[in-house]
Amino acid sequence: MGRIVASYDVETPVGLERAAQVIAGEQSSGTFLKLPGETDLLRERSGARVERIVEKGRSPTPSLPCRISADIYERGEIVLSWPIENIGPSLPNLLATVAGNLFELAEISALRLTDIQLPEAFADTYPGPAYGPGGTLQLAGVNDRPMIGTIIKPSVGLSPDDTAALVDQLIEGGIDFIKDDELQANGPHCPFEERVREVMRVINRHAERTGRKVMYAFNITGELDEMRRNADLVESAGGTCVMVSLFSLGLAGLSAIRSHVRLPLHCHRNGWGIYSRSPDIGINFPVWQKLWRLAGADHLHVNGLSNKFTETDETVVQSARSLGQPISATHGYQAMPVFSSGQTAVQMAPSLAAIGHTDFIYCAGGGIMGHPGGVAGGVASLRQAAEAAASGIPADEYALDHKELAEALSHFRAPDEPQGKR
Amino acid sequence: MGRIVASYDVETPVGLERAAQVIAGEQSSGTFLKLPGETDLLRERSGARVERIVEKGRSPTPSLPCRISADIYERGEIVLSWPIENIGPSLPNLLATVAGNLFELAEISALRLTDIQLPEAFADTYPGPAYGPGGTLQLAGVNDRPMIGTIIKPSVGLSPDDTAALVDQLIEGGIDFIKDDELQANGPHCPFEERVREVMRVINRHAERTGRKVMYAFNITGELDEMRRNADLVESAGGTCVMVSLFSLGLAGLSAIRSHVRLPLHCHRNGWGIYSRSPDIGINFPVWQKLWRLAGADHLHVNGLSNKFTETDETVVQSARSLGQPISATHGYQAMPVFSSGQTAVQMAPSLAAIGHTDFIYCAGGGIMGHPGGVAGGVASLRQAAEAAASGIPADEYALDHKELAEALSHFRAPDEPQGKR
Numbered sequence: 001m002g003r004i005v006a007s008y009d010v011e012t013p014v015g016l017e018r019a020a021q022v023i024a025g026e027q028s029s030g031t032f033l034k035l036p037g038e039t040d041l042l043r044e045r046s047g048a049r050v051e052r053i054v055e056k057g058r059s060p061t062p063s064l065p066c067r068i069s070a071d072i073y074e075r076g077e078i079v080l081s082w083p084i085e086n087i088g089p090s091l092p093n094l095l096a097t098v099a100g101n102l103f104e105l106a107e108i109s110a111l112r113l114t115d116i117q118l119p120e121a122f123a124d125t126y127p128g129p130a131y132g133p134g135g136t137l138q139l140a141g142v143n144d145r146p147m148i149g150t151i152i153k154p155s156v157g158l159s160p161d162d163t164a165a166l167v168d169q170l171i172e173g174g175i176d177f178i179k180d181d182e183l184q185a186n187g188p189h190c191p192f193e194e195r196v197r198e199v200m201r202v203i204n205r206h207a208e209r210t211g212r213k214v215m216y217a218f219n220i221t222g223e224l225d226e227m228r229r230n231a232d233l234v235e236s237a238g239g240t241c242v243m244v245s246l247f248s249l250g251l252a253g254l255s256a257i258r259s260h261v262r263l264p265l266h267c268h269r270n271g272w273g274i275y276s277r278s279p280d281i282g283i284n285f286p287v288w289q290k291l292w293r294l295a296g297a298d299h300l301h302v303n304g305l306s307n308k309f310t311e312t313d314e315t316v317v318q319s320a321r322s323l324g325q326p327i328s329a330t331h332g333y334q335a336m337p338v339f340s341s342g343q344t345a346v347q348m349a350p351s352l353a354a355i356g357h358t359d360f361i362y363c364a365g366g367g368i369m370g371h372p373g374g375v376a377g378g379v380a381s382l383r384q385a386a387e388a389a390a391s392g393i394p395a396d397e398y399a400l401d402h403k404e405l406a407e408a409l410s411h412f413r414a415p416d417e418p419q420g421k422r
Numbered sequence: 423m424g425r426i427v428a429s430y431d432v433e434t435p436v437g438l439e440r441a442a443q444v445i446a447g448e449q450s451s452g453t454f455l456k457l458p459g460e461t462d463l464l465r466e467r468s469g470a471r472v473e474r475i476v477e478k479g480r481s482p483t484p485s486l487p488c489r490i491s492a493d494i495y496e497r498g499e500i501v502l503s504w505p506i507e508n509i510g511p512s513l514p515n516l517l518a519t520v521a522g523n524l525f526e527l528a529e530i531s532a533l534r535l536t537d538i539q540l541p542e543a544f545a546d547t548y549p550g551p552a553y554g555p556g557g558t559l560q561l562a563g564v565n566d567r568p569m570i571g572t573i574i575k576p577s578v579g580l581s582p583d584d585t586a587a588l589v590d591q592l593i594e595g596g597i598d599f600i601k602d603d604e605l606q607a608n609g610p611h612c613p614f615e616e617r618v619r620e621v622m623r624v625i626n627r628h629a630e631r632t633g634r635k636v637m638y639a640f641n642i643t644g645e646l647d648e649m650r651r652n653a654d655l656v657e658s659a660g661g662t663c664v665m666v667s668l669f670s671l672g673l674a675g676l677s678a679i680r681s682h683v684r685l686p687l688h689c690h691r692n693g694w695g696i697y698s699r700s701p702d703i704g705i706n707f708p709v710w711q712k713l714w715r716l717a718g719a720d721h722l723h724v725n726g727l728s729n730k731f732t733e734t735d736e737t738v739v740q741s742a743r744s745l746g747q748p749i750s751a752t753h754g755y756q757a758m759p760v761f762s763s764g765q766t767a768v769q770m771a772p773s774l775a776a777i778g779h780t781d782f783i784y785c786a787g788g789g790i791m792g793h794p795g796g797v798a799g800g801v802a803s804l805r806q807a808a809e810a811a812a813s814g815i816p817a818d819e820y821a822l823d824h825k826e827l828a829e830a831l832s833h834f835r836a837p838d839e840p841q842g843k844r
């Protein structure tokens with residue numbers, strides 16, 4: 001059946017060897033006393049195993065508050081494994097095993113879950129994305145280039161009519177993809193049902209004219225029955241995408257939605273900073289993205305290059321690339337990266353170069369709405385930037401005879417300042 | 423309709439005033455450009471408001487990596503508020519609003535969500551715990567004293583027969599409450615259905631004899647359909663409690679289970695260290711417990727005094743007490759604190775004194791199994807400790823004519839070492 005393998009970056013007051021043993025014990029058959037029931041046979045069958053320990057550094061102080069103190073805190077990588085028989089191929093229980101109580105242990109002064117390898121049984125059990133990049137592009141009628149997307153702004157406060165009017169402008173401008181902000185839910189100023197009706201009226205009208213239906217990710221985040229009902233509503237109005245906030249749903253909630261909804265799931269990772277911001281506690285994206293893809297995420301947010309947040313370009317690129325790697329030996333389950341956060345035409349070429357293909361969604365808010373030529377100019381500048389990048393032509397060269405791109409480069413590329421800053 | 427109020431501990435390179443404005447903007451109607459649609463009326467109606475700023479300190483270095491650098495990083499409390507109309511009384515969307523993208527902002531170098539106040543509409547909308555302390559004690563036939571509980575150990579690896587045999591011993595010893603470890607799921611060595619059947623056969627047999635049914639929290643954590651099915655199975659076998667891992671279910675998953683299950687929900691917060699361990703990133707228990715209680719948590723883990731983890735006694739006591747405070751002006755929704763982690767008879771009196779009442783579950787693993795008198799001795803020692811504490815008699819005095827308590831105090835109270843250490 002195989003073993004679950006998890007890698008951690010750990011710092012410890014008790015030595016890496018001991019820390020690894022404590023975590024392995026705490027997260028499987030051990031406890032703080034030798035118990036009559038913990039036979040050698042049981043430990044052999046169900047115990048977690050320490051697979052590897054690599055020391056990487058030492059420091060005289062702990063990175064996080066720690067009940068146990070020491071003169072030296074060792075830091076390094078530890079790799080543990082568990083027999084899948086302990087839990088079966090169950091994502092909710094996997095989380096409790098590899099990312100449960102261990103973060104609270106007194107034997108660690110820093111701990112990040114950095115990677116995970118799963119037996120084939122997980123991909124055999126879970127459905128993965130229903131659409132992924134291929135199905136999404138087909139549904140949106142986009143070929144051989146990134147999908148140009150945007151987020152409705154202001155994030156909250158617009159009425160359904162206001163929203164539909166903005167959607168109309170965006171489609172006129174040539175947009176491929178539009179999403180609700182994750183703050184836009186189902187409040188009295190912009191009720192979900194009315195928003196879907198008004199927005200889809202505009203989208204369907206344009207689709208009849210152009211033969212291509214712009215994809216709108218309606219934020220269905222809510223209680224489960226409500227999400228099912230609202231996804232059905234989107235589908236019956238002719239919509240082609242719904243959005244969920246991953247940490248509000250949990251893995252069990254995401255699976256439940258995947259099993260009901262027949263549209264691509266646009267997955268927003270708001271709250272991500274809690275897992276990513278500290279070098280000393282949390283869970284890396286390579287872990288989360290595997291769990292989310294198994295459960296059915298079609299689109300996953302990865303920030304963007306030179307974003308308005310604190311994430312580095314290095315991890316943004318790693319995250320975006322990781323979504324294209326097959327999830328297991330026999331299942332692809334690729335998800336579509338969504339670049340977002342302070343994006344403009346400026347970061348298009350570097351994004352495409354970093355990821356090496358065009359199967360991604362490129363979301364710009366201010367990069368479209370703030371373009372000197374307005375919404376139409378903003379969208380045109382992004383399409384031109386994508387065309388140039390996909391053809392291997394430098395943006396500045398392509399801008400010579402593409403006015404909107406030229407305007408974007410000059411407007412958004414501030415000298416001596418990272419691009420896309422707030 | 424009222425406003426949602428959230429308090430944060432924040433550190434920032436841009437000054438507290440500016441940081442508060444940025445968070446308020448990012449989490450409501452603002453964006454990094456002034457947009458045509460963001461009218462004064464819209465901002466007035468939907469914008470988040472800065473309610474209070476209290477500077478508490480300054481340092482020359484950032485606590486967490488931060489894209490923006492400065493000479494001085496201010497630290498303090500900021501309090502923001504949002505009109506409930508932005509999202510309606512929806513817990514999953516509340517999370518995205520008060521604990522979403524803000525943790526990633528370049529304008530903060532540390533951020534913890536410390537408290538939250540919700541309009542009455544949340545408690546009017548959500549059902550709260552079905553049982554809480556009162557319903558749980560009644561179901562378990564326990565009066566005027568803490569419920570003595572334990573966790574099946576080894577955590578994983580026992581067969582259903584082994585588990586049932588241990589349960590038999592524990593009931594003979596006088597236990598009130600038993601729970602699966604959160605690592606015990608539905609694997610092939612201990613399938614859920616067989617475990618329920620074997621364990622409930624023992625529990626029901628004793629209940630027929632004594633008239634009192636020991637409460638067993640079966641860990642149903644899994645996919646939603648599976649959880650519903652397994653909860654039904656527990657109920658139909660005469661079981662009186664099910665357990666879930668909160669972070670695996672998410673708020674939407676917890677609500678969905680609450681609406682189906684007719685038994686107390688024993689809620690395990692494994693993964694808690696990710697939110698609590700760093701002073702610089704995360705969400706405090708006073709926030710999470712409100713969300714979980716609204717969604718329906720009957721029992722909530724709070725660690726224990728002198729636990730084997732790193733949490734301080736101060737926050738353990740705060741957590742335990744917070745569960746007894748009414749959730750709103752017109753709804754109680756109290757949940758039952760579960761003391762657990764390295765607990766023995768030694769910490770019983772201080773726990774009772776700290777919380778001020780006896781409506782809690784006191785779970786000891788090694789404190790029962792590792793007692794010199796075995797399981798029966800362990801359970802007896804805890805009941806004696808509880809009797810003494812409830813009567814205001816010092817444990818050492820009560821131990822003079824209570825052998826098992828005397829044994830526990832001498833065995834578990836190691837000199838010069840925190841109690842209950844691994």
